[in-house]
Amino acid sequence: MTLKVMSGNYAQSYAACLARVQVISAYPITPQTSIVEKLADLVASGELPAQFVKVESEHSAMQVCVSASALGARTYTATSSQGLLLMHELLHWAAGMRAPVVMGVVNRSVAPPWSLGADHADTMSQRDTGWIQFYAESNQEVLDTVLQAYRLAEDPAIRLPAMVSEDAFYLSHTLEPVEVPDQSLVDSFLPARDARAVLVPGVAARLGSFTGPQQYVEFRREVAKAMERVPEALRQIEKDYQSLTGRFHGGPVEYYRAGDAEAVLVTMGTMTTTARTVVDEMRAEGHRVGLAKLRLFRPFPATEIRELARRTDRIGVVDRSFTFGAAGAAATEVAAALYSGPHHPVLSNFIVGIGGREVTPNHIHAMFDRLLAGKGPEVQWMDLPLPPEEVAHG
Amino acid sequence: MAKLTIPAPELMRAGHSACPGCAPALAMRLMLKGLGPRTVVSVPACCWTVIDTPYPTTALGVAMLDNPIESTGASISGLRAAADALGIQDLNILGFAGDGGTADIGLQALSGMLERRTDAIYAMYDNEAYMNTGVQRSGSTPLGAWTTTTPVEDGARGKAEPKKDIMGIVLAHRPVYAATVNPSFPEDFVRKVEKARVLRGPRFFHIFAPCPPGWRYASDRTIEIGKRATDCGIFPLYEVEEGRYHVTRKGGALRPVSEYFQAQGRFSHLGPEDVARVQAQVTADWERLLRLENGT
Amino acid sequence: MGATLEIRFHGRGGQGAVVASELLAQAAFLDGKMPQSFPFFGVERRGAPVTAYTRIDDHPIGIRTSITTPDIVVVLESSLLRTQPVTDGLREDGLLLVNTRNPAEELMIPVPVRRAVVDANQIAVAHGLGSPTMPIVNTAVLGALVGASGVVSLKALDQAIDEFVPARRAENRAAAEDGYHAVHVVEANTPFTPPVPQAVGPTLSLPEGPVATLSSELIHTSAWRTLRPVIHLEKCTRCNFCWKFCPDDAFTFDEKGYPVVRAEYCKGCGICAVECPPRVIEMVEEA
Numbered sequence: 001m002t003l004k005v006m007s008g009n010y011a012q013s014y015a016a017c018l019a020r021v022q023v024i025s026a027y028p029i030t031p032q033t034s035i036v037e038k039l040a041d042l043v044a045s046g047e048l049p050a051q052f053v054k055v056e057s058e059h060s061a062m063q064v065c066v067s068a069s070a071l072g073a074r075t076y077t078a079t080s081s082q083g084l085l086l087m088h089e090l091l092h093w094a095a096g097m098r099a100p101v102v103m104g105v106v107n108r109s110v111a112p113p114w115s116l117g118a119d120h121a122d123t124m125s126q127r128d129t130g131w132i133q134f135y136a137e138s139n140q141e142v143l144d145t146v147l148q149a150y151r152l153a154e155d156p157a158i159r160l161p162a163m164v165s166e167d168a169f170y171l172s173h174t175l176e177p178v179e180v181p182d183q184s185l186v187d188s189f190l191p192a193r194d195a196r197a198v199l200v201p202g203v204a205a206r207l208g209s210f211t212g213p214q215q216y217v218e219f220r221r222e223v224a225k226a227m228e229r230v231p232e233a234l235r236q237i238e239k240d241y242q243s244l245t246g247r248f249h250g251g252p253v254e255y256y257r258a259g260d261a262e263a264v265l266v267t268m269g270t271m272t273t274t275a276r277t278v279v280d281e282m283r284a285e286g287h288r289v290g291l292a293k294l295r296l297f298r299p300f301p302a303t304e305i306r307e308l309a310r311r312t313d314r315i316g317v318v319d320r321s322f323t324f325g326a327a328g329a330a331a332t333e334v335a336a337a338l339y340s341g342p343h344h345p346v347l348s349n350f351i352v353g354i355g356g357r358e359v360t361p362n363h364i365h366a367m368f369d370r371l372l373a374g375k376g377p378e379v380q381w382m383d384l385p386l387p388p389e390e391v392a393h394g
Numbered sequence: 395m396a397k398l399t400i401p402a403p404e405l406m407r408a409g410h411s412a413c414p415g416c417a418p419a420l421a422m423r424l425m426l427k428g429l430g431p432r433t434v435v436s437v438p439a440c441c442w443t444v445i446d447t448p449y450p451t452t453a454l455g456v457a458m459l460d461n462p463i464e465s466t467g468a469s470i471s472g473l474r475a476a477a478d479a480l481g482i483q484d485l486n487i488l489g490f491a492g493d494g495g496t497a498d499i500g501l502q503a504l505s506g507m508l509e510r511r512t513d514a515i516y517a518m519y520d521n522e523a524y525m526n527t528g529v530q531r532s533g534s535t536p537l538g539a540w541t542t543t544t545p546v547e548d549g550a551r552g553k554a555e556p557k558k559d560i561m562g563i564v565l566a567h568r569p570v571y572a573a574t575v576n577p578s579f580p581e582d583f584v585r586k587v588e589k590a591r592v593l594r595g596p597r598f599f600h601i602f603a604p605c606p607p608g609w610r611y612a613s614d615r616t617i618e619i620g621k622r623a624t625d626c627g628i629f630p631l632y633e634v635e636e637g638r639y640h641v642t643r644k645g646g647a648l649r650p651v652s653e654y655f656q657a658q659g660r661f662s663h664l665g666p667e668d669v670a671r672v673q674a675q676v677t678a679d680w681e682r683l684l685r686l687e688n689g690t
Numbered sequence: 691m692g693a694t695l696e697i698r699f700h701g702r703g704g705q706g707a708v709v710a711s712e713l714l715a716q717a718a719f720l721d722g723k724m725p726q727s728f729p730f731f732g733v734e735r736r737g738a739p740v741t742a743y744t745r746i747d748d749h750p751i752g753i754r755t756s757i758t759t760p761d762i763v764v765v766l767e768s769s770l771l772r773t774q775p776v777t778d779g780l781r782e783d784g785l786l787l788v789n790t791r792n793p794a795e796e797l798m799i800p801v802p803v804r805r806a807v808v809d810a811n812q813i814a815v816a817h818g819l820g821s822p823t824m825p826i827v828n829t830a831v832l833g834a835l836v837g838a839s840g841v842v843s844l845k846a847l848d849q850a851i852d853e854f855v856p857a858r859r860a861e862n863r864a865a866a867e868d869g870y871h872a873v874h875v876v877e878a879n880t881p882f883t884p885p886v887p888q889a890v891g892p893t894l895s896l897p898e899g900p901v902a903t904l905s906s907e908l909i910h911t912s913a914w915r916t917l918r919p920v921i922h923l924e925k926c927t928r929c930n931f932c933w934k935f936c937p938d939d940a941f942t943f944d945e946k947g948y949p950v951v952r953a954e955y956c957k958g959c960g961i962c963a964v965e966c967p968p969r970v971i972e973m974v975e976e977a
Contacts, residue, residue, distance in 0.1 A: 022479035023472065051475035056506035060468030063461060063503070067436060067472030070459050073479050089462055098900055199457040199901070201477075201485050202432050206902040208460020209449035219449075219900065396929050408939040408952060409906035413703070413736040414914065414959035419937040444735070446906070453906035580934055606959075607704060607736045612823055614960030614973075617935050 001245070002180045008171030011139040011178050012078060012104040012164070013038035015146030017048045018186040019102075022073040025053040025064035030116055031172045032080040032106045039076075058083035062090035062101070069099035070207050072195030074150065078104035080168065082111060084122045088129070094161040095130025095223055097207060100153035100193070101161040102146060107135075107269065107320070108168040109355040117356010118167035120268065121321040123297075124329045130223050132162035132230055133298040135268045139178045141249050142166050144241065145295075147181075147190055151237045154193050158226045158233060167320075168356065170270040185244050227299045234296065250293065252301035255308070257283060258290030263314040263371040266305075266334060268294045271318060271352070271359040278364040289368050294330060302337035309343035316371045320353045327379045346375050352382040400584045401427045410453035412445040415613025417603040417620065418519045419445055420577040422454075422490065425517060425599075428587025431456055433486040436470050438500065439463035440492035441526045442519075466491040467503030470514040486591060487514040493534035494524045497560045508567035508596045515590055515597045518560060521605040529608040533558040536628075538668055540610070540660040551663060556675075561600050565634055570595035573633035573642075576602040578620030582631055582642055589633075602629045610659025622654040627680040632687070639687040651676050694747040695841060696757045700776045701766035702914070704736040706828030709855075710764070711742035713832055716850040717842040718746040726751040737914040737957055739774050746841065760784065764835055766810070766827055768792070769976050773913035777801045785839055787873070789831050794876040806875040808834035813868045817861040823917065823960070829855070829862040833869025844870055907955070911938070915958025917973040923948050925970040932962035932971060 006014070012035045016024070024043070026036040042048040053064045058079050065075040079087060084105055094101050109119035123133060134149060136142045142164060149162040166172055199207050211219065231252050242248040256272075257279050258264050267275050272293045282289045292308050294301065309315065319328025326332060331349035338344055350367045353359040363382050370376045405426035412419035418441050426433065433456045437443060443460065446453045461469040466489040473487045489507075496504055496518040504516060523541045524530040531541040536557045540546050544553040564572050571590050575583040590597045604620055606613040623629040624643060628651060631643040651673045655661040697714065701707025708729040715725035723746050730741040743757045759779040768790035770776055777786060777799050784803050788794075789810040797805055810830035820826035829851055836844050848863050855862045921932070932949050933941040940956040941949050963971040 023475045025472065025475070051479045053471050053475045054510060055468060055471070056502055056509070060465060060471075060503050060506055063465040063468035064472035064475060067459060067461065067469040068476035068479070069472075071434070071473055071476035071480065071482070073476035090465070093462060096900070199434060199459060201434060201457060201482055203457060204452060204455045204903070204905070206446060206449075206452035206454065206458040206460070207900060208458075209452075209900070209902045210443055210460075211449045215449055222900075396927070398930060400934060404939050406939060407906045408955035409909040409911060410938070411735055411738070411909075411911075412937060413738075414938075414957040415961055416937045416959075420935065423937070423939060447909055450902045451904045451906045451908055452902045577935075612821055612960070613736070614823075614964045616937070616959070617961055617965050 001182060001185075003177050004180055005175050006139060006178050007034065007173055007175050008136075008139045008142050008166045009034040009106070009173070010038055011143040012146060012166070013042065014180055015143045016076040017042050018181065018183060019074065019076070019147055019150050019190055021048070021050050021076040023051045023053065023065065023068035023075045024077065025055050025061040025068075025075070026077050026079070027055055027058045027061050027083060029058070029080050029083040031108060031168045032078050032083070032104070034172075035078040035104055058086045059090060062087045062094065065101040066090060066094050066097055066099045069094075069101055070097060070199050072193065072198045074193045075101050076103070077101065078106070080106040081108035081122045084126060085110065088126060091126055091129035091131055091161070096219070098159040099161055100150070100159055102149045102153055103161070103163045104146065105163045105165045106168050106172045107165050115355045116168060118170055118270070118353065119321055119355050120165075120319070123163065123165050124321045124323070126163075127298055127329060130160060130227070131298060132160055132227075132296070134162065134164045134296060135294060136164060136166050136171065137270055137272045137293060139171055139174070139176050140247070142171060143178055143180065144245070144247055144249060147186060148234070148237050148241055150190055152230065152233055155233050156194050156196060157229050160223070160226050165269070167270040179245070179247070181245055189241060189244055230299050231296070231301060231303070250295055252296040253304040253308075254293040254295055256291040256293070258292055258308065259311065260288055261290030261312050262288045263316065263368055264290045264292055264308060264312045265364070265367060265371070266292045266294060266315060266317040266330060268297070268318070268320065268330060271320065271364075274359060274361055275364045278361050278368070282365070282368060287368065287372065289372075297330070300333045300337065305334050305337040306341035306343070309338050309341060309345050312345060314346045314371045316348045316350055316367050318350045318352055318367065322351050322354065331379070346371070347378070348376055349379045350382050351379065357383060399581050400424065403427065405431060405455040407453045407455060409447065409451070410445050411447050412441070413607055413613070415606045415616045416441075416445070417577050417605065417616050418442060418521060420616075421519050421601045421603055424577055424580050424583045425488065425490065425587055426454070426456060428584045429486045429488060429591055432484055433457070433488055434459065434473055435488045435490050436461050436466055436473060438466045438491045438495040439526070440495050441521070442490060444526060463495045464499040465503045466495060466500055467505070467507030467516065470516065471507050471510065471512040474512050474514050489514065489516040491516070491518055492526070493518055493520040493522060493560070494532040497558045497563075498533045501563070504564075505567065508564065508569055508598075511595050513594050513596070515599065517599040517601055519601040519603040520560075521603040521608060522557070523608055525605050525608045534560065537672060538661060538664050540663065546663045551668070552660070564598045567596070568637065569598050571633065571635050572598040572600070574600045574602070574629065574631050576620050576624050576629060576631060578617045579624065579631060579643065586633055586642070608660070611657055615657060619654070619657050622649065622657060625649045626651045626654045627676045628654055630680060630683055632683060639683065641683060641687050648677065648680060694745050694751060695762070696760045697744045697746070697762040697764060697841065698757045698760040699742040699744070699764045699766065700770050700774055701740055701742075702736075702770070703738045703740050704824060705766045706826050707740050707766050708742045710766070710828035710832055711744045713828070713847070713850050713854060714744045714835070714842065715746075716854050717846040718744075720846040720849050721842050723748060724750050730756060739770060739913060762787065762835070762839060762841065764831060765789065766831055767916065769916060770913075771797070771799065787831070787835055787838055789827055794874055802878045804875060804878055806834065806838035806873050808869050808873045810834065810869060813865050813872065816868075817865045819858060819861055819865060830865040830869035833866035834873035837870040837873040838875050910954040911957050912954050915956060916976055917958040917960060918953070918956060918976055919951055919958070919960070919962050920972045920974050921949055921951065922970040922972065925968055927968055929967055931965050931967060935961050935965045937961070
């Protein structure tokens with residue numbers, strides 16, 4: 001185990017290298033680029049004996065990964081924002097092909113207007129593609145999660161692709177200490193890929209196929225069932241990882257001081273770190289507040305959210321993107337998860353941090369205050385000038 | 395019994411779902427005869443997606459991978475990368491795509507595959523329109539042809555634009571080998587595939603692929619129409635190896651293109667002046683090809 | 691409110707079964723009815739069996755499923771009677787209309803229903819619709835349907851053809867008129883017990899993985915053809931051209947090297963007959 005100061009992007013690169021990926025394919029886009037530049041170095045120096053296919057688009061990058069995966073290779077790619085949107089069609093292919101591709105995504109806003117800042121609109125737009133989605137809070141979590149994602153994606157009972165998302169700049173270009181596990185330790189955690197149900201040269205078989213309505217339903221149901229197995233498999237994988245490294249990131253949802261909380265914010269990614277500090281401060285002032293960090297967004301950890309609702313009366317869901325015509329994606333999921341459960345706490349949705357706008361301690365504080373004060377508007381855009389009617393009531 | 399002039403083993407199976415008289419089906423049969431069983435085929439959305447029959451059956455005696463319509467070039471790059479990474483030797487990698495999936499929506503991925511020198515064969519079977527969706531014009535539809543999106547009405551005479559020159563586009567990337575083939579000439583077809591098989595680097599085939607419903611002719615005329623296309627110079631047979639041209643069929647003087655047009659309903663509205671214009675272009679293209687072969 | 695009238699069309703890709711179902715719906719609308727028509731969304735290939743549906747009612751149709759208990763079944767080509775379960779679900783008081791040269795009394799069908807026949811091939815060819823090997827029979831058959839059932843008025847059918855058929859409108863109208871007059875109807879009689887239709891595909895279970903591993907040779911495509919090749923072996927030179935040019939891999943050889951048609955796969959394209967140098971292959975109509 002070595003402690004190194006590195007960016008979130010390099011944490012992605014080193015994790016892919018430790019996972020002994022065999023085929024890498026990528027196309028440059030800010031702020032993902034340094035991930036693949038580092039991998040190009042590692043391949044060029046011979047440190048990582050992999051094929052790096054430099055492609056003419058993100059669409060082709062994902063196609064290379066899907067096709068390479070079909071022959072049994074362990075594959076990696078990374079992208080962001082527009083690049084992820086261009087991949088969209090192939091994301092469905094990866095899941096339908098049951099190709100355990102792992103992808104790093106640097107969460108960045110979507111144009112127009114052009115902007116480079118952190119924003120979850122890119123990955124939220126992909127939430128229905130059949131990919132497992134992780135959102136990381138720290139560079140350490142990035143590295144650990146990429147390794148765990150391979151174990152999960154390649155589990156014979158799952159065989160689904162997984163993306164590990166990190167916020168633009170707040171992780172991608174932020175340097176912080178990361179513990180890098182030894183290769184031998186990673187090898188014992190992550191064995192070579194189980195390549196069942198892939199094409200074998202010389203054997204007549206078709207991967208992909210077309211079907212009528214009857215069989216198509218069965219294909220989709222198989223993907224749905226594989227998704228259902230993810231939370232339990234992840235818990236076991238984290239347990240194994242913890243026994244090797246001592247680190248544990250909380251499974252599908254990481255709770256922070258939520259056990260006896262009156263009000264809990266549901267967070268994702270880097271905003272969680274700031275929120276922890278605010279929780280500690282508010283606790284010191286006597287407020288019973290806490291956090292539930294969605295580490296996994298697909299499959300959505302509905303069971304954990306229902307459990308949270310059993311213990312707390314006020315839940316605020318913080319979304320770093322907005323689904324036009326509805327609400328924040330996480331808020332919608334939380335509401336849906338609670339509907340069928342017995343506990344229906346007050347629910348608010350805070351839209352914050354879009355397009356790289358900072359999520360400050362003041363924002364977190366304000367969200368807790370509003371949540372504790374009572375039932376506010378269901379969806380609240382933070383950090384915008386208050387409209388007159390809200391000023392009047394505030 | 396006469397000696398077989400093409401290999402006996404069948405790697406394309408009966409029972410497939412091609413229309414009667416389908417040249418793309420025959421093209422796949424000949425392609426796999428030339429490549430043999432150690433082949434992985436990547437097939438985008440095209441007629442062959444359907445021809446290969448529904449899950450859980452397949453009409454190929456080799457491994458086949460589906461890919462979306464525009465990414466065949468990337469798919470074969472991925473297959474080769476995996477074969478190299480996994481140490482899989484002696485594997486032919488074939489992309490088998492239609493003209494729309496190659497010359498239109500798939501051009502970017504094809505260009506990428508050629509530029510990065512992927513060691514694979516890309517074959518475009520050219521039935522000169524989007525046939526799987528019911529005969530819409532593609533960039534590869536020839537001048538004057540009727541399709542459902544280039545109708546023949548009072549003010550319209552089929553496609554108003556000439557056919558995209560896919561061989562020219564491919565050759566600009568300097569592949570190690572590129573050839574035109576036509577199922578009406580199976581010996582030439584298989585010989586070129588066998589030649590390409592042992593070369594390394596990007597290789598390309600432009601396959602002439604008549605379509606009875608789309609070109610509006612009776613299903614028994616597929617081979618005959620293919621012969622006419624080559625013998626009138628509309629689809630000359632040649633190969634380009636490391637930049638050197640070689641015309642592989644020269645049947646003396648070219649037959650008039652009208653013999654080719656007459657056989658197909660999609661050209662039945664063309665008048666003598668339309669045919670004369672195409673004839674002039676075909677003659678000029680043929681002479682240019684001969685000059686390229688002679689290096690003059 | 692009267693019951694919905696349900697009509698099911700069976701044809702082959704390229705014959706116009708789907709267009710027939712649409713024209714019938716248009717004609718019904720011109721008669722003041724509320725129609726619905728749609729094709730079965732399968733793999734439609736020239737020659738492959740296809741199904742299309744039309745519903746007609748005085749009121750808007752309140753169902754969007756395929757038709758399983760039709761009042762009328764229309765068969766655009768008689769060879770489909772052997773290979774497709776065309777009479778499945780046909781009501782006892784229903785009507786079966788078949789395009790055939792044969793008399794209605796000789797139709798071998800498993801249900802005792804009214805039956806009607808028309809030689810629509812002959813009518814279509816006489817009006818220059820399609821080719822002799824692939825006549826486009828839909829308008830002649832629709833005329834016969836009107837003659838046998840009165841399901842729409844002839845005037846409405848004529849108008850629908852004039853408005854919605856893309857080409858050869860006059861010829862198609864004349865074909866419909868001829869079909870109307872030529873159709874011959876006989877009343878219900880005792881059923882004929884047919885052989886079980888051959889399986890056209892493997893039985894499927896739930897997929898255990900996304901990889902397809904069975905051979906397409908489990909699927910027989912003989913039902914696609916209307917003509918089949920007959921090889922006059924006494925004049926065969928064993929040149930292999932029939933095998934070489936077959937897109938369907940439907941030839942094999944006997945121990946002496948003579949070609950043998952794999953009848954379960956031949957789609958009857960006729961390439962072998964055209965390309966045979968000594969011309970010893972003849973395409974004959976399926977019985």
